[in-house]
Structure formats: C-alpha cells, structure tokens
Amino acid sequence: MKRWITGLLIAGTLTAGPALAQDQQPVRLGIDVPYEPFVVRNAEGNLEGFEIDLGNELCARANLDCTWVEQGWDGIIPGLLARKYDAILSSMAITPERERQVRFSLPYYNTPSVWITARDRDIDITDKAALQGLTVGVQRGTIRDVYVTQEYGDILNIRRYGSSQDVVNDLQAGRLDLTFEDFPIAVDAIDFREADSPYKQLGDSIKTPTSIFGEGAAIAFRQRDEALAERFDRAICEVYADGTFDDLMQQYFDYDLSTPPSDADCAPFR
Amino acid sequence: MEQLNAWFTDLLAGNAIFTANTLGFYWDGLVTTVQLVFLCLVLGIVLAVPLAIGRGSKRPWIKWPIYLYTYVFRGTPLLIQLYLVYYGVVFFDGIQDSIFWVVFKQAFYPALIAFTLNTAAYTTEIFHGAIKNTAKGEIEAARAYGMSKPLMMRRIILPSAFRRALPAYGNEVIFMLHASAVASVVTIMDLTGAASYVYARFYAPFAAFSFVAVIYLCLTFSIMFCFRKLEKRLLAHLRPRGA
Amino acid sequence: MINFQGYGPRLLEGALVTVELALLSLVVAVVLGLLTASAKLSPNRLIHGIGTLYTTLIRGVPDLVLMLLLFYGGQIGINMVTDQLYYAFDIDIFINVNAFLSGVITIGLIFGAYMGETFRGAFQAVDEGQMEAARAYGMNPLMAFRRVRFPQMMRHALPGIGNNWMVLLKTTALVSIIGLSDMVRVAAEATKATHEPFLFMIPVAAIYLLIATLSEWGFARLAKRYSTGFGESSEWNN
Numbered sequence: 001m002k003r004w005i006t007g008l009l010i011a012g013t014l015t016a017g018p019a020l021a022q023d024q025q026p027v028r029l030g031i032d033v034p035y036e037p038f039v040v041r042n043a044e045g046n047l048e049g050f051e052i053d054l055g056n057e058l059c060a061r062a063n064l065d066c067t068w069v070e071q072g073w074d075g076i077i078p079g080l081l082a083r084k085y086d087a088i089l090s091s092m093a094i095t096p097e098r099e100r101q102v103r104f105s106l107p108y109y110n111t112p113s114v115w116i117t118a119r120d121r122d123i124d125i126t127d128k129a130a131l132q133g134l135t136v137g138v139q140r141g142t143i144r145d146v147y148v149t150q151e152y153g154d155i156l157n158i159r160r161y162g163s164s165q166d167v168v169n170d171l172q173a174g175r176l177d178l179t180f181e182d183f184p185i186a187v188d189a190i191d192f193r194e195a196d197s198p199y200k201q202l203g204d205s206i207k208t209p210t211s212i213f214g215e216g217a218a219i220a221f222r223q224r225d226e227a228l229a230e231r232f233d234r235a236i237c238e239v240y241a242d243g244t245f246d247d248l249m250q251q252y253f254d255y256d257l258s259t260p261p262s263d264a265d266c267a268p269f270r
Numbered sequence: 271m272e273q274l275n276a277w278f279t280d281l282l283a284g285n286a287i288f289t290a291n292t293l294g295f296y297w298d299g300l301v302t303t304v305q306l307v308f309l310c311l312v313l314g315i316v317l318a319v320p321l322a323i324g325r326g327s328k329r330p331w332i333k334w335p336i337y338l339y340t341y342v343f344r345g346t347p348l349l350i351q352l353y354l355v356y357y358g359v360v361f362f363d364g365i366q367d368s369i370f371w372v373v374f375k376q377a378f379y380p381a382l383i384a385f386t387l388n389t390a391a392y393t394t395e396i397f398h399g400a401i402k403n404t405a406k407g408e409i410e411a412a413r414a415y416g417m418s419k420p421l422m423m424r425r426i427i428l429p430s431a432f433r434r435a436l437p438a439y440g441n442e443v444i445f446m447l448h449a450s451a452v453a454s455v456v457t458i459m460d461l462t463g464a465a466s467y468v469y470a471r472f473y474a475p476f477a478a479f480s481f482v483a484v485i486y487l488c489l490t491f492s493i494m495f496c497f498r499k500l501e502k503r504l505l506a507h508l509r510p511r512g513a
Numbered sequence: 514m515i516n517f518q519g520y521g522p523r524l525l526e527g528a529l530v531t532v533e534l535a536l537l538s539l540v541v542a543v544v545l546g547l548l549t550a551s552a553k554l555s556p557n558r559l560i561h562g563i564g565t566l567y568t569t570l571i572r573g574v575p576d577l578v579l580m581l582l583l584f585y586g587g588q589i590g591i592n593m594v595t596d597q598l599y600y601a602f603d604i605d606i607f608i609n610v611n612a613f614l615s616g617v618i619t620i621g622l623i624f625g626a627y628m629g630e631t632f633r634g635a636f637q638a639v640d641e642g643q644m645e646a647a648r649a650y651g652m653n654p655l656m657a658f659r660r661v662r663f664p665q666m667m668r669h670a671l672p673g674i675g676n677n678w679m680v681l682l683k684t685t686a687l688v689s690i691i692g693l694s695d696m697v698r699v700a701a702e703a704t705k706a707t708h709e710p711f712l713f714m715i716p717v718a719a720i721y722l723l724i725a726t727l728s729e730w731g732f733a734r735l736a737k738r739y740s741t742g743f744g745e746s747s748e749w750n751n
Binding site: 346351447449452454469476480482486 | 570572573574581585586588589590679683684685686687689697700701705710714715717718721722725726
Binding site: 079 | 584585588589591592596599600691692705708
C-alpha cells in the first residue's frame with residue numbers, strides 16, 4: 001500500500017545543494033548484487049564481501065556516512081545519473097564509453113579476464129579458425145562483452161546475459177561451450193583452479209588491450225560531484241599507502257588484484 | 271546547455287551509437303524476430319486446425335482437454351511459459367546427452383516451442399469460434415449434396431471459417447510480433463535484444479529503444495496492410511455490391 | 514503444503530505487487546481510455562489527431578519495448594531537465610522514476626489506447642436521442658452522463674474492458690524484466706538459485722489463472738447487471 005502511494009507522489013524530494021549536504025547526509029553507494037566474492041547477500045539479508053568492506057573502509061577514511069543501494073547492472077549508470085545513489089562501487093571497469101557519462105575515481109583493483117570451458121573439452125583459444133560455431137556466454141554490457149564482440153564477433157556465437165549468475169547457470173546446464181569471465185568471479189563461481197573442478201581455464205589471462213579493459217575497476221560518480229570524488233581518491237591513496245588494502249585483499253583472495261596508484265596520482269593529497 | 275548541445279550533435283551528426291556495427295545488430299535482430307514469429311505462426315496454425323475441430327467435438331474426452339490447454343495457455347503470461355520451457359527442459363534426465371540437446375541447447379528453439387504453444391492456443395479459439403459460426407444454410411446445402419462429414423469440413427466449413435477468422439487472426443499475428451519481444455530475456459538477439467545490447471553498451475536508452483520502436487511500428491503496419499488486402503480479396507463476397 | 518525453500522513469503526509479496534500493479538494500471542488505463550475516446554470523437558481536428566496518433570503509436574509497438582523506453586529513457590530525459598535546472602539555477606530536484614511507477618504508467622499508457630477504442634465504440638452505441646431526452650428532462654450534463662449515458666455505455670464497453678483487463682493482467686509479468694519484484698521475478702530468481710523451475714513457475718501460473726477465472730466471473734456478473742432491461746432478462750421481449 002505504502003509503496004504505491006509513495007510511488008504516486010513521484011518520490012520528488014528536494015535537497016538544498018549536495019556539496020553542503022554531503023557531511024550530514026549519508027552517501028549512497030550503488031552495487032550490483034551478487035558478485036561473489038565482492039558482494040553477496042548473506043542469509044540474514046546483509047551485504048558482505050570484499051567491496052563492501054573496502055567501501056566501508058574508504059567511507060570511514062573520507063569521514064562519510066555510507067549506505068548501500070542494490071541495483072541491477074543494466075541500469076546501474078542511469079541509476080547514478082538519476083541520483084538513486086551518489087556513487088557506483090561495483091567492480092566497474094574504467095572505459096571510454098563510461099567516461100563520457102561518469103567521473104571515475106582512481107582504480108582500486110585490476111583483475112584479468114579468463115576463458116573457461118568444461119574440463120573434458122579440447123579447445124585451442126588461440127586458433128580462431130577452430131573456434132568457428134562455438135557458443136560463448138558473457139554478461140551484457142561488460143568489458144568482456146565488448147572484447148568478445150570486437151575480437152570474436154564473427155567467429156563465436158555470442159550469448160549475452162543480464163547477470164553473471166545467468167552465464168554460470170547456462171554453462172552448468174551445458175548450453176555454453178565457453179565463457180569469458182572476470183577472474184575472481186570465475187574462481188568463485190566455477191572453481192576452475194581445483195583439479196577436480198569440471199571446468200578449466202583456456203589460454204592466458206587477458207588484461208589488454210587497455211582501450212577495452214581499461215586501468216581497472218573504479219568508483220563512478222556524477223561528473224558534477226568532483227569534490228566527493230576527490231575525497232574517495234584520497235582515501236584510495238591512503239589504503240594503498242598504509243597497507244590496509246593488502247590486508248583486506250588477503251582476507252578474500254589468494255592472488256593479487258591490487259593496482260597501486262602512482263605517486264603522481266596521489267600527489268595532490270599529500 | 272552544453273549537454274543538450276552535445277546530445278543534439280550526437281543525434282544528428284555521425285554519432286557514436288548508430289554505426290554500421292550497431293545497425294548490423296539491429297538488422298540481425300530484425301531477421302531473428304521475423305524468423306521466430308513466422309515459424310511460430312506457421313506451426314501454430316498447423317496445430318490449431320485439428321485442435322479447433324476437436325474443440326467443437328461432441329466427445330468430452332476430446333473437447334475438454336483441448337479447452338483446458340487453451341485456457342491455461344491463454345490465461346498465463348507468455349514470459350512464464352518461456353521460462354518453463356527454457357529452464358524446464360534442462361531437468362529432463364539425460365537430455366544433454368540425447369539428440370534433442372542440439373535443439374534445446376540454443377535459446378531459439380525453446381523460445382519457438384513456447385511461442386508456438388502460446389499462439390496455437392489463441393488460434394485454436396479463433397478458429398473454433400469461426401467454425402461454430404458457419405451459416406446453417408451452408409451445412410444444409412452440403413448435406414443435401416450428400417457430402418461426408420470430413421469432405422464437408424474440408425470443402426465447406428474450413429474455407430469459410432478461415433475467411434471469417436481472418437480479421438481476428440490478423441490481430442493475433444500482430445499480438446505475436448509484439449509478444450516475441452520477451453525472447454530477448456533468454457538471450458535471443460531479436461530486435462529487442464539488439465536494442466538492449468546497444469543500450470547496455472552505450473547507455474543511450476532513448477536512442478536505442480525508440481529506434482527499435484520505429485522498426486516494430488513499420489512491421490506492424492506492414493502486417494496490417496497485408497491483412498487488409500487479404501480481407502478485401504477473400505471477403506469480397508460479403509461487401510455490398512458496387513461499394 | 515509445497516515446500517518453497519524459503520521463497521514462500523517473497524512469492525506472496527510478489528503476488529501482492531502483481532495485483533496492486535494490475536489494479537492501479539487499470540485505473541490509469543480507464544481514465545486515459547475515457548479521455549482518448551472523447552478526443553477521438555471530438556470535432557476539433559487537432560484533438561482528434563492527437564487521440565489517433567496516441568492509439569496508433571501505442572498499438573504498433575511491443576509492450577516490453579515501451580516499458581524499457583519509459584523506464585530507462587524516461588529517467589534519462591528527466592535527468593537532462595533536472596541537470597539543466599541545477600546548472601542554470603542551482604535548483605537541485607531529484608525525481609526518481611521507480612520501477613513500480615514506470616510499470617503503472619507504461620501499462621496504463623498502453624491499455625489506455627486499447628480502452629480508448631473500447632470506449633469510443635461504446636459511446637457511439639448510445640443513441641443520441643437518449644441524451645436529448647435527458648436534456649429535455651432538465652438534467653445537467655453531468656447528471657445526464659451519470660444516469661443515462663454511462664449505464665448504457667457500460668453495457669457495450671464491458672466485454673471490451675474485460676478483455677483488456679485479461680491481457681493487462683498478463684502484461685504485468687513484463688515488469689519483472691525492469692527489476693520490479695513481482696511474483697514472476699521472484700519465481701525467476703528462485704528458479705535460477707535452486708534450479709527448480711517447475712516448483713516456482715507452476716504455482717505462479719496457477720495464481721494468474723485463479724485471478725483470471727475470478728475476474729471472468731466478476732465481469733459476467735457485472736455484464737448481467739448492466740444489461741438489465743435488455744435481452745433474456747426481459748419478459749416483455751416476446
């Protein structure tokens with residue numbers, strides 16, 4: 001009942017200037033759930049994971065009170081621009097197309113992408129001719145979608161899904177020959193590094209070209225919220241400088257996904 | 271103002287969204303949509319004709335199961351039917367190793383099956399209504415000629431029922447074209463799938479979806495136009511003379 | 514009882530969302546339909562043209578595409594306006610097109626076009642002489658509409674409204690695609706998490722059938738009421 005009454009009122013709220021309000025009002029962080037181990041909703045209904053811990057740490061350092069808002073991937077940038085939340089902290093890679101829409105922070109982690117297939121399949125990912133007609137699954141609108149479309153568009157049969165969970169589901173159902181997945185997601189969902197896993201990695205992990213894969217994942221802000229973005233940039237420099245990032249990373253991962261900002265990037269904050 | 275300007279130049283000049291590449295996606299989407307809709311309509315008719323005849327049968331064990339089928343498929347959303355076929359087939363034991371998997375592995379065929387079952391249910395009811403409304407005189411005349419029941423069905427009842435069903439069936443064709451947009455949720459790159467892709471890639475929902483809306487509009491009008499023509503030809507005997 | 518693996522309460526909530534959404538959209542559709550029918554019967558060519566354009570455009574485009582356009586595109590459009598306000602006048606307004614609201618508006622907008630056609634036919638079916646008679650009795654226009662035109666119009670409009678309602682009900686399933694937690698979305702999520710499509714999809718389908726069946730019964734009763742004085746209920750007919 002209440003839901004549609006508020007809905008009917010078009011939820012129009014007036015605030016008096018965001019710059020002034022930031023210290024009092026909580027900063028809302030948008031995130032696409034689940035994306036294990038970065039974020040997952042536990043049995044009690046709370047969000048947890050690497051990005052939740054990292055986000056809370058950054059907020060504490062920036063002296064901000066933060067809350068999390070759940071948002072599906074397809075609508076995550078429009079949602080930011082619509083001010084449903086004030087920043088996206090959801091493993092979003094920096095890309096030129098996105099930079100036209102949002103202001104990115106410094107990257108806070110960088111992971112490669114990997115090709116995954118069933119363990120008993122014999123596929124040579126470097127031999128493009130042999131890939132003809134195979135089906136690959138990717139999450140729609142991600143950098144991996146862009147890469148596969150650009151590099152393998154006329155060879156592979158590409159199926160694009162709304163969420164990474166849907167990709168894994170169809171891989172397990174046997175509908176896909178391959179997936180091209182973010183490394184940590186693949187480790188977590190498909191467990192391909194274990195010897196008894198039914199899946200395996202094909203070829204090398206892929207991080208280039210940078211024109212597609214970017215410099216890593218960063219927090220996205222509305223372009224006009226420059227001041228807010230700088231507070232997070234400073235916090236990212238700090239967690240890298242004092243080792244907090246590495247500690248946090250080791251809690252969740254047994255591999256390195258850090259991308260320490262350069263001295264030049266952090267110079268303004270010293 | 272700057273933003274508005276940028277938006278306009280994007281829209282008018284050689285923009286970043288509608289490149290040869292994305293237009294290719296739309297074209298493939300158009301082909302997929304037309305294939306999917308055309309195939310499901312043809313298969314739907316093939317199923318619907320015997321079902322419509324059976325639906326008018328006097329035997330309850332023929333009549334009621336058909337009615338139950340049309341009732342269920344007309345009373346529930348196509349999206350649920352699609353989910354059931356798409357996710358459901360995986361749970362038949364051993365289907366992955368059977369010859370059927372070649373078919374069910376892709377998204378196209380589960381969607382085609384769901385769409386066919388759906389449109390067949392509606393078409394059955396349309397044909398059933400048309401058969402029921404056959405003029406008594408036509409049947410009496412056929413009987414007087416000594417026609418057997420099957421012959422009468424084939425020569426008299428069905429041809430005139432098809433003509434009468436034409437306007438309603440035209441609506442069903444348009445309905446199916448529009449309903450086929452849900453195919454995109456199981457990753458089929460139909461017209462809507464192509465638009466969703468362009469949207470997700472460039473964050474340009476307005477351009478991506480209004481472009482595809484115009485394509486659907488053109489398709490709808492073409493279908494309407496064809497059915498008008500067809501009705502004019504086939505229902506010519508019902509028009510007042512000289513009109 | 515069926516074991517819904519913990520998804521039972523959410524399924525129920527989803528069912529409630531579906532019903533709320535359908536009823537609210539129906540209200541929007543009826544209001545828009547009455548307006549459209551009046552527009553299409555208007556002697557003013559511009560108003561008539563707008564009515565025709567609206568029904569033609571809406572009926573030519575799939576529901577899902579309209580919904581995506583309004584949900585994603587509408588938000589961007591509003592943002593451009595509010596951003597201009599912010600840059601130009603430093604006014605910071607936040608208008609959030611939430612999924613429920615855009616669902617109601619889109620479905621209402623779509624079925625407003627269909628209702629418009631239904632009502633237009635129904636308006637025309639009421640004999641003008643009846644309205645003249647009402648005026649002759651000294652009824653004001655509002656009273657004449659309420660007492661004379663509306664009850665007679667409803668007799669002709671009811672089958673169309675009933676039909677539109679049945680289609681509208683099923684169209685609500687599409688809001689699951691734009692992220693609204695109606696019962697279809699809950700069932701889809703549960704299916705993907707538990708790999709049990711039949712367990713969740715079939716009960717949801719059954720709820721749709723139940724609502725459809727109840728509505729059919731309700732419309733039959735309404736039809737009977739509004740056709741009092743016509744057809745079988747009148748003993749003077751023969």
